[in-house]
Amino acid sequence: MLGFVEDEQEQRVVGIPDIEIKLFEDMKFLSEEDVILRLKDKQLVGEDKVYSELELEKIEDALIAMPEVKTAQAYTYLSGKWKIEMSLRQPIARIFNIDGSSCYLDKSGKLMPLSDNYTAHVITVDGNINETDYLKSVDDIINNDSLITIEILDDLYEISNYVCSDEFLSAQFTHIHINEYNEFELIPRVGDQRIMFGKAKYIAGKFKKLEHFYNEGLSRAGWEMYDTINVMYKNQVVCSKRN
Numbered sequence: 001m002l003g004f005v006e007d008e009q010e011q012r013v014v015g016i017p018d019i020e021i022k023l024f025e026d027m028k029f030l031s032e033e034d035v036i037l038r039l040k041d042k043q044l045v046g047e048d049k050v051y052s053e054l055e056l057e058k059i060e061d062a063l064i065a066m067p068e069v070k071t072a073q074a075y076t077y078l079s080g081k082w083k084i085e086m087s088l089r090q091p092i093a094r095i096f097n098i099d100g101s102s103c104y105l106d107k108s109g110k111l112m113p114l115s116d117n118y119t120a121h122v123i124t125v126d127g128n129i130n131e132t133d134y135l136k137s138v139d140d141i142i143n144n145d146s147l148i149t150i151e152i153l154d155d156l157y158e159i160s161n162y163v164c165s166d167e168f169l170s171a172q173f174t175h176i177h178i179n180e181y182n183e184f185e186l187i188p189r190v191g192d193q194r195i196m197f198g199k200a201k202y203i204a205g206k207f208k209k210l211e212h213f214y215n216e217g218l219s220r221a222g223w224e225m226y227d228t229i230n231v232m233y234k235n236q237v238v239c240s241k242r243n
Helices: 002-011 030-042 056-064 136-144 153-164 169-173 203-221
Strands: 018-022 069-076 082-088 091-096 102-106 123-127 173-177 184-188 194-198 225-229 238-241
Touching: 018 030, 018 169, 018 203, 056 069, 056 082, 091 153, 102 153, 123 153, 136 153, 153 169, 153 173, 153 184, 153 203, 169 173, 184 238
Parallel strands: 018 082, 091 123, 123 173, 194 225
Antiparallel strands: 069 082, 091 102, 173 184, 184 194, 225 238
């Protein structure tokens, strides 16, 4: 009897899975329809698939390999139905490369391509940068002494992630420019000042100085008084007045 039940289960048509996609805010880079189409292309799902043909491990590997996907799990129910749960990656910055291409840097320090479904409203980056290797990650750079001295991506990640994680800063800054000296310049949302941030060192201290200056200095002098604000020097904020 048990053998008959198991055989019947193995031959049961399971069809297309239920899909649950967990998003950060409304960043839907991938739709349920996209997932099904990509898995169909690999012949991993289909309307006539039976239980015995499901290769859950291969399905999870295929999902994780998708550049938009952070985590994925596929499992079946005793009823014969099956489900896919997945979460998508969270971009913190969009990079505009020297060669004209563009990509995102995500919360885990990895590059990800743009999406046809959604454009993330994150801080933008341009200047002396050309990141096109999607296999590269910030962790790889940090743990490699020869890379950390020549790469800019890890520094960009530190600054972008700090801005993204702070409500005041993320509302204040919209753009980062990397100049010819590999120094960072920030462009605020309000006003057209240039914030000379310098290298990605003492990040918290520099932003603390800048926030204090915004609250105490610019509120008195006015947003249009200065064209350049320099926070590179210890215990100082150096400004140049607008001509």
